[in-house]
């Protein structure tokens with residue numbers, strides 16, 4: 464018995480990655496629209512309503528439109544866009560972020576896939592907030608670097624065109640990036656984090672970093688206490704792994720081409736300053752890998768089926 468899955472936006476960067484991960488699975492029957500019909504609302508409405516699951520790999524407005532086209536209460540949705548990540552009635556599709564979240568996803572009709580940057584940020588910070596090591600009212604910064612496929616087809620064309628942008632470009636300078644509300648809500652912080660992303664001239668991969676002046680915190684947690692909280696939050700054998708914090712450097716491509724997420728607690732224990740560092744693939748655990756993981760969980764299949772650890 465297989466479940467039917469329609470990928471709306473299957474010709475896009477994330478959609479293609481999801482197709483690759485689902486291709487050849489005999490527990491999934493893929494529903495795809497040909498090029499002439501893939502943007503036809505009537506054809507999309509039919510596929511959206513005929514499938515057990517739909518995965519939306521669309522710009523935000525098109526994702527909202529797709530949801531509005533579903534006229535039955537059977538079809539279950541995984542949305543890869545930003546449209547519903549802080550919306551009521553949607554379950555946040557980050558199975559590891561809270562105890563019990565995988566069960567909530569398993570039961571949900573509407574699941575919003577996390578953003579790529581929030582995936583790294585929340586994996587690092589949420590366990591420390593939950594353990595009371597980081598106060599909820601602390602001013603938090605998150606610095607990050609992404610490969611250019613994070614900007615979808617348009618940015619890929621820009622970087623692979625005749626006049627590619629420079630090697631590294633800082634953006635979101637007005638501190639109003641679309642991922643900030645999601646980061647604040649799901650980390651359960653009282654204030655928006657200061658988020659400083661850059662895009663670099665490599666196709667895929669990312670580094671997400673949270674620097675912490677631990678010596679100023681009320682409980683003065685050590686680096687070891689932070690690492691222990693992360694190890695307790697993420698059991699071995701899943702997509703999230705904790706590496707030793709003694710690396711001399713990390714690279715944006717460290718987890719590129721995989722669906723894993725690597726966390727490290729680095730820093731200077733003598734001073735009490737930490738660099739919490741996550742590496743992941745923006746198209747892996749940051750998008751397609753997370754969507755497939757959510758599909759597996761919702762359909763009651765092996766959570767890691769089709770994923771590369």
Ligand SMILES: NC(=O)C1=CN([C@@H]2O[C@H](COP(=O)(O)OP(=O)(O)OC[C@H]3O[C@@H](n4cnc5c(N)ncnc54)[C@H](OP(=O)(O)O)[C@@H]3O)[C@@H](O)[C@H]2O)C=CC1
Nearest residue numbers: 472474475476477520521525543544612613615616745750
């Ligand atoms: N790239 C990444 O690393 C990540 C992306 N996401 C999110 O996933 C979603 C998809 O992103 P990404 O794959 O990068 O974007 P792309 O631009 O690469 O792909 C989007 C696809 O949607 C298609 N599309 C646009 N409007 C419609 C419509 N009305 N009906 C049907 N198809 C439509 C586009 O068609 P056409 O080919 O004709 O342009 C394109 O194929 C976005 O919401 C993005 O924010 C989330 C996490 C990471």
Ligand SMILES: CC(=O)N[C@@H](CCC(=O)OP(=O)(O)O)C(=O)O
Nearest residue numbers: 543544545578579609613614662
């Ligand atoms: C490099 C780059 O431009 N990245 C995109 C984020 C990509 C992404 O994945 O956005 P969602 O997760 O919200 O869909 C950006 O900063 O807007």
